[in-house]
Structures are given as structure tokens and as C-alpha cells.
Amino acid sequence: MGIFPPCSSKETLGNLLGTVCGKIRDVPEIKQRKIKGTIVLMKKNVMDVTDVGASLLDRFHEVFGKGVSLQLISASHGDPEKGNRGKLGKKAYLQDWVSKLTSLSAQDDATFSIEFPWDESVGVPGAFIIRNQHHSQFYLKTVTLEDVPEHGQLHFVCNSWIYPQHRYKYDRVFFPNKAHLPSDTPEPLKIYREEELKNLRGNSSGxxxxxxxxxxxxxxxxxxxxxxxxxxxxxxxxxxxxxxxxxxxxxxxxxxxxxxxxxxxxxxxxxxxxxxxxxxxxxxxxxxxxxxxxxxxxxxxxxxxxxxxxxxxxxxxxxxxxxxxxxxxxxxxxxxxxxxxxxxxxxxxxxxxxxxxxxxxxxxxxxxxxxxxxxxDEEFGREMLAGVNPVLVRRLQEFPPTSKLDPQVYGNQNSTITRNHLEKYMNGLTIDEAIEKQKLFILDHHDALMTFLRRINTTTTKTYASRTILLLQDDGTLKPIAIELSLPHEEGDLHGPISEVFTPSEHGTENSIWQLAKAYxxxxxxxxxxxxxxxxxxxxxxxxxxxxxxxxxxxxxxxxxxxxxxxxxxxxxxxxxxxxxxxxxxxxxxxxxxxxxxxxxxxxxxxxxxxxxxxxxxxxxxxxxxxxxxxxxxxxxxxxxxxxxxxxxxxxxxxxxxxxxxxxxxxxxxxxxxxxxxxxxxxxxxxxxxxxxxxxxxxxxxxxxxxxxxxxxxxxxxxxxxxxxxxxxxxxxxxxxxxxxxxxxSRRLMPKPGTSEFEELESNPELAFLKTITPxxxxxxxxxxxxxxxxxxxxxxxxxxxxxxxxxxxxxxxxxxxxxxxxxxxxxxxxxxxxxxxxxxxxxxxxxxxxxxxxxxxxxxxxxxxxxxxxxxxxxxx
Incomplete structure (x- = not known):
């Protein structure tokens, strides 16, 4: 950065370099047909301290022709000397890189013009190569070519970061927005298509x-x-x-x-x-x-x-x-x-x-x-249908609920919920009638947790595997009617779980216990x-x-x-x-x-x-x-x-x-x-x-x-x-x-009668609840x-x-x-x-x-x- 003299503004520096650049490139040439193009890109944020020097060097190098070049690839004419890959047109450079001011925002686009010499031997372009001779990367969004002979307008949707060319061992190639199956791809483009996929796969090392x-x-x-x-x-x-x-x-x-x-x-x-x-x-x-x-x-x-x-x-x-x-x-x-x-x-x-x-x-x-x-209870059931996790509740089609865990390893893990637990909350229905009428549902977190629960409960966690039975009400809502909480057996998995079933209650300590069961x-x-x-x-x-x-x-x-x-x-x-x-x-x-x-x-x-x-x-x-x-x-x-x-x-x-x-x-x-x-x-x-x-x-x-x-x-x-x-x-x-x-x-298990935790649940149920859940x-x-x-x-x-x-x-x-x-x-x-x-x-x-x-x-x-x-x-x- 020290090689540049003091400058009153970026505009002054940009205009100076732009003038020099223009004079160097302003040489007579034979007039020929051009394909005009528009390039939309996002420069790397020049407020990035690590990129300020690179940005200034990019402007300086533009003066000497080290800019951003594009080269069209033919979709219609192959080069026999290069495996019949599409012929390449002459290089064209982005215009006004030096003099064009771009926003300091990392999100704002800049639009540049470009002109390609038209070469009939190349024919209709089907891709282009871009080479970035700058020191900083930029995000190439789109390239649009106007009045392409025998085609008209041609769009390339790129959406890719282009690093300085020395970072790549291959050419960066982009294709237009026309879709092709492999067999329908124009022959001159097939090798470019295959090579691009090979580059993206890498070599699985390093x-x-x-x-x-x-x-x-x-x-x-x-x-x-x-x-x-x-x-x-x-x-x-x-x-x-x-x-x-x-x-x-x-x-x-x-x-x-x-x-x-x-x-x-x-x-x-x-x-x-x-x-x-x-x-x-x-x-x-x-x-x-x-x-x-x-x-x-x-x-x-x-x-x-x-x-x-x-x-x-x-x-x-x-x-x-x-x-x-x-x-x-x-x-x-x-x-x-x-x-x-x-x-x-x-x-x-x-x-x-x-x-x-x-x-x-x-x-x-x-x-x-x-x-x-x-x-x-209504909101508890509703969230299984319309909350953050509405993808697990299922219809109960057998009773009692069974386990898929191997009984030779985990013993009998089938549910201990009985008809007596449920039927007093079922509006006069029996279990069999409710299953036949598709009224019973279950949120089952038993098998997935039971195999890990012994280890999990050695950490700060103290919790249960659970099964929750719900009844579909006449108004379309789900009401929980029983919750089974299970722990691994103290004498080993082959003995099956130790389970306890809780049912709804609206009053007193029984309600506090029911609220805790729902919390688990x-x-x-x-x-x-x-x-x-x-x-x-x-x-x-x-x-x-x-x-x-x-x-x-x-x-x-x-x-x-x-x-x-x-x-x-x-x-x-x-x-x-x-x-x-x-x-x-x-x-x-x-x-x-x-x-x-x-x-x-x-x-x-x-x-x-x-x-x-x-x-x-x-x-x-x-x-x-x-x-x-x-x-x-x-x-x-x-x-x-x-x-x-x-x-x-x-x-x-x-x-x-x-x-x-x-x-x-x-x-x-x-x-x-x-x-x-x-x-x-x-x-x-x-x-x-x-x-x-x-x-x-x-x-x-x-x-x-x-x-x-x-x-x-x-x-x-x-x-x-x-x-x-x-x-x-x-x-x-x-x-x-x-x-x-x-x-x-949950940090502690359900309080048992006769313990200080149970006395706390009776005297201060809010505090007991909060001491159980996430601190x-x-x-x-x-x-x-x-x-x-x-x-x-x-x-x-x-x-x-x-x-x-x-x-x-x-x-x-x-x-x-x-x-x-x-x-x-x-x-x-x-x-x-x-x-x-x-x-x-x-x-x-x-x-x-x-x-x-x-x-x-x-x-x-x-x-x-x-x-x-x-x-x-x-x-x-x-």
C-alpha cells in the first residue's frame, strides 16, 4: 500500500488508473462484429482489512492487462486437435474495472460490460472460461450475452466465487441456463461437462x-x-x-x-x-x-x-x-x-x-x-398435532402397547398400562371399541430411550423412558389419559423395566404429580x-x-x-x-x-x-x-x-x-x-x-x-x-x-412419598417442578x-x-x-x-x-x- 502517493479520494485514484489503462489499450484495430455482454458480480468487501492491498493491486495490474478475461467456448464446432472439444474464441476483458466504484457493502452488485469478437468458425457459444488475474476473489452472479448470431440472447447463471487463477489447476468453466441430459449435450461441450464434474470430485486426499x-x-x-x-x-x-x-x-x-x-x-x-x-x-x-x-x-x-x-x-x-x-x-x-x-x-x-x-x-x-x-391437557395433546414436533404421534392398533426390543437382551419391555388405568377416562368406550373406532393414540418414547437410559442416568440427567396414551375426543382434540414412566431394572436388563403408570388429576398433589409426568x-x-x-x-x-x-x-x-x-x-x-x-x-x-x-x-x-x-x-x-x-x-x-x-x-x-x-x-x-x-x-x-x-x-x-x-x-x-x-x-x-x-x-426422578422431595412437591409444587426440569x-x-x-x-x-x-x-x-x-x-x-x-x-x-x-x-x-x-x-x- 505504501507505493501509492497520498490521494484525496478513491475517485481520484480510480480516474487516474482508468485514464492510464485506457491509453494503453486505446490502439487501432480492424472493426469487426462484436457480441456485447453484461456481467453482474459482487466484489469482495473492500472494507475487509486483509483485502485492501489486494484491491489496490488489482486496479494497478489492470493497467498492464492483468484483468478478468472471458473466453467463449463453441457448442457447435469442435477442435479436432484437442479431442473435438469446443473451439475457443478470443479473450475479452471486463471493462471499467479500475474506474467503476463499487459499494463498500459485501452484498451489493456491480455491473460490467464486455465485448467479444465474433468468430464464425467458433459459432454459437455453449460455455465460457473465466480467468481472474487479480489478487482478490469476487462472486460471479450472471453473464448475459446480447444478439448472439443464430441464437439471440444467452443467459449464464453462475453464482460462484472466482479466486485468482493461480489457485486453480484447471479453467473455471460456466454453461448457459439451457438444461441437457448427458446424451443430448452438444458434442463439443461433453468433455467440458465431464471435466467439470471431475474437478468437483477431487482426488480424495489432502x-x-x-x-x-x-x-x-x-x-x-x-x-x-x-x-x-x-x-x-x-x-x-x-x-x-x-x-x-x-x-x-x-x-x-x-x-x-x-x-x-x-x-x-x-x-x-x-x-x-x-x-x-x-x-x-x-x-x-x-x-x-x-x-x-x-x-x-x-x-x-x-x-x-x-x-x-x-x-x-x-x-x-x-x-x-x-x-x-x-x-x-x-x-x-x-x-x-x-x-x-x-x-x-x-x-x-x-x-x-x-x-x-x-x-x-x-x-x-x-x-x-x-x-x-x-x-x-388439551394443549399438551394439541402440540402433538400442531406444535414443533407433530411427526411422531401414531394410532394405537394393539393393546397393551408392545416393544420391539429383543426380549433375550432386555427382557419383557411391553407396556404395563392396563384397561383399568384407561377406561375410566374413555367416555364410556372400552379399549376394543376405541381401537376399532380409531380413537386411541400413543406417543411412544420407550424403545428408543430404554437401551440408553442406564447410561444416560449416570450423567446429570435423571429421567425415564415413556409411553403416553391419548384419546380422540368428540371435538377433535387429543386428551392424554395415561403416562407410563419406565426405568431399567436394578438387577439387570433381562428383568425388564420398572414401570409406573400415572393418570390425570385436576386437584392437589395428584395434579402436581400429573404435571410432572407430562414434563418427563x-x-x-x-x-x-x-x-x-x-x-x-x-x-x-x-x-x-x-x-x-x-x-x-x-x-x-x-x-x-x-x-x-x-x-x-x-x-x-x-x-x-x-x-x-x-x-x-x-x-x-x-x-x-x-x-x-x-x-x-x-x-x-x-x-x-x-x-x-x-x-x-x-x-x-x-x-x-x-x-x-x-x-x-x-x-x-x-x-x-x-x-x-x-x-x-x-x-x-x-x-x-x-x-x-x-x-x-x-x-x-x-x-x-x-x-x-x-x-x-x-x-x-x-x-x-x-x-x-x-x-x-x-x-x-x-x-x-x-x-x-x-x-x-x-x-x-x-x-x-x-x-x-x-x-x-x-x-x-x-x-x-x-x-x-x-x-x-430432567434432573431428578419422580418424588416418592415419605421423602423430602415429596414434601416439597406437596408444599411448593412450582418449586418442585422447576427443580426437576432444565435449570x-x-x-x-x-x-x-x-x-x-x-x-x-x-x-x-x-x-x-x-x-x-x-x-x-x-x-x-x-x-x-x-x-x-x-x-x-x-x-x-x-x-x-x-x-x-x-x-x-x-x-x-x-x-x-x-x-x-x-x-x-x-x-x-x-x-x-x-x-x-x-x-x-x-x-x-x-
Missing amino acids: MLKEWDRVYDYAYYNDLGSPEKGKEFARPVIGGSKEYPYPRRGRTGRRPNKKDPNSESRLSPLNFKIYVPRDENFNQVKLSDLAGYALKSAGPGMLPELKSVFDRTINEFDTFQDVLNLFEGAIKFPELDKIREYIPLELLKELIRSDGEQLLNFPMPDVIKENKSAWRT VAVNDSGYHQLICHWLNTHAVIEPFIIATNRQLSVLHPIYKLLQPHFRDTMNINARARHILINAGGVLERIFFPARYCMEMCSAIYKNWNFIEQGLPENLIKRGMAVQDSSQPHGLKLVIEDYPYAVDGLEIWSAIEAWVEDYCRFYYPTDDKVQEDIELHKWWTELREEGHGDLKDEQWWPKMQTRHELIKACTVIIWMASALHAAVNFGQYAYMGYLPNRPTV QLQSVVLLSLIEMLSRHSSDEIYIGQRDTPHWTADRQPQEAFKQFSGALVEIETKILERNRDKALRNRTGPINVPYTLLYPNTSDSSRQSGLNVRGIPNSISI
């Missing part, structure tokens, strides 16, 4: 750098920190029968010195985790995550923070104490002492502007209108929701699809163009989750009941994951919540008609399926086209055998031989990445933000986490939207997409109408919160960023 674009697989061997001691060691998840799991993106970091089977980890505040550069999200979202890390991720900070809490307000003593988190009434008398333990950056995140009050969070929806309605169920459901329904069944299972799609499907492939919007930001958010959320000692282990066994339990449940059953219709049928009925609009009849998640979900599912069918049938007019698609079959094979290699059995996967199988597979993928994730993610703060409603951990420190950490996870980004792209109108050059898919968007708008209207229907009691419930988690949010007028309980983003972007 540590990957930020400019690398490699998509590759690895096990979850980066969660533990064995060098810190045994308590931080974790098994490798994935790649074995004992611990199966989907694959994650490879980073190539060196092995851990203590355990060579594990990958070394970065420091907690180092977020430079490798993902392919184009998978990085924008600066706004990155800043949000960095702020969250300061709030709750620093593992070395938590013991000190805990000690501060212990010296001030160790427990929530009343429900009002919990409400104070949202009403701004908690104060810390030892603020100066806190500063000794908490970094300044964290204090800025936590302390209000008046410097007095700490830990002030937004009011969760579940208590906005009524501070106690969450405690009702909520603890189980909260942990299962976060680890399985949310993390595993959306984030983790989708990542192999992203990797395989980029490795095996060219950007020219129609299925790539269909699926790519549904993969935005997911690899990046997953990498950060491995860094601070699901790792040893990470946030999830600290605030959810399985503690250090979170990922082991996740792996055990993945053993039964089935791709086909991830589709909503199949999932509803499997759970007995629907039966096939061709006379119904979606081919299904719901057992509970007022099941908001299923009602709204089936409409969204059908709209996605219709869109995918229209799209796929355009490119695949016959089944033969599916069978002949080489890239498609490599993609599907790699998904099964590598991405989900621990479950590659044929029974889990369509064979991908027909259009129907292709349409179904793509519909399932889009559903998981968009609607399913929205349904289980964006309601977290609304329902979990008030911890008594959905606690994440204050973990509550604050959880609120910090779910507040961020529940927010919609200001740059979110919702289902039915694309980031550019030029995403494809094919007219029929464009029209089909417009129909899809229109169908989603109609669904929005129907959802609002249903929410206004007072007869549908599960739509709002006692807490008066309308169900909008599957409201698409396609209209600009209705879109709101932030903590908004509606909207289906295209992808798992948070």
Missing part, C-alpha cells in the same frame, strides 16, 4: 483449502476431542454396523494426535471450517452465527459462567422467575464480577443498552396471550425432536444428497437444476453444527437429556431410517394417522381430520409432487430416458452406496428405472429440505422458548440457540421462488413453475381460512396460536424476516 470446490465424503469422526480427556472422546459415527450414519462433507483436516481415527478440531471461535466455497452463506448470516457462538458455544467459558449463576440465582423458584427472562426483570448484582468471567463480546450480546438488565428475550408465542394455558414426556419429546426429527431427518440425511448431486450431476443436468435451490446453505450450517452444537461438550450435549450419548442415540435410531418412508403420505400411513382412500383429494383419509400438520402438509406435498412431475416429464418423455441417463444412475448409486452407505440395502431405495420412481425420489428430497424442515424448525422458539412447556432435561443456565443457552434457529433470514428464498427468473431457458418448465407458485398462493389462502374456523380447535388451541409453520410465504407483502412462525424456505438454511 487438506482442503477455502478456494477448493471439492465435494467428498467423510464419517462423523470430528465430534470428539480426546486430547482433552476421556469425557471428551466420542466414537466415530458412520461407517460401521455399530454406529451407522449418513456421511458428511470431507475437510481433510489432519488426524487427532490422541486418536488417529478422529479428525482434529478447530478452536471453538475459529469458524473457518472447510465447505466448498460456493456453499458458504452470506456475510449477514455468518455474523449471526458468530454472535451465537459468543453467546453460548465457548466451552472454556461455561464453567465460569455457571459459577456466576450459582452465586446469584441458582434456580428458577417460581414460574414468574422464568417469565422475567422475557419481561426484562432479571438483574445481576455482581455485574463487575461477571465481567471477570465473560468476554466483552459476550456481554455486548447479553446486556441491554441500559447496562442493568441481563438475559432479556422475546416473549414466546406459547405464553403471549395466556401464561398458564400451556399446562392444560416433554423432556423426551424435546430431545427426540431436536436430535432425530430435526437434526437427523433433515440436516444430516440431506447432506449426502448435496454432495452426490454436485459430484455426479452436471449443472447442465435438469435434475441438478431442479434440486440445487433446495441445498442452499445446508452444508455450511451442518459444518457449524459439528463445530459447536453436536460435538463433545457442545451445546446439545449440555442442554438435552441424552447428554454425551446424543449422537450415539441418533446413530441407533438411524438404523431404521428408510428413504421411501420420508415422504409425507407414506409416513402418515406408517403411523396409522391416515389410510389410503382414492376418493380423497390426496388419495388419503386422515384419521384425525383436524390434524394441522398433516392437512397443510398434504397440500404442500401434492403441490411439490405435481410440479416435479410436470418438470421431469418434460425432460424424460419415456421411462427409457430415465434408464439411459448415465449421470442420473451414477448419482443414485453413489447416494446409496456412499452417501448413505450404511443403509444401502435395495429395500430402502427406489431402483430409479422409471419416471414414477424419479418423480417420487425428487419429491421426497424437496419435501425433506423444505416443508419438513420448516415444520420442525421454525416453531422452536414459539413452543420451546418457555422452558416449562417443553423442558429439555437456569441451560435455559439461557437454549434460548440463545433456538431464538437464532427460529429466525428467517432477510435474504431467504421461499418455496415457489427462484433467485433469478433466468434459472432455465426452457419455456415449459418455466410455465410449470409458475403454476406451482400459484398453487402455493392458493394453499396460503386455505390455511388462513382454516385458522379462522373456530370448529377446528387444533388450529389455535388454548394458547390461541394459529398453525402457520407450513404457510409457504410466497407473497412479498406477507414475508417477514426474523422470529416469524411462518414460511417454508427452499432449503435447510439455518
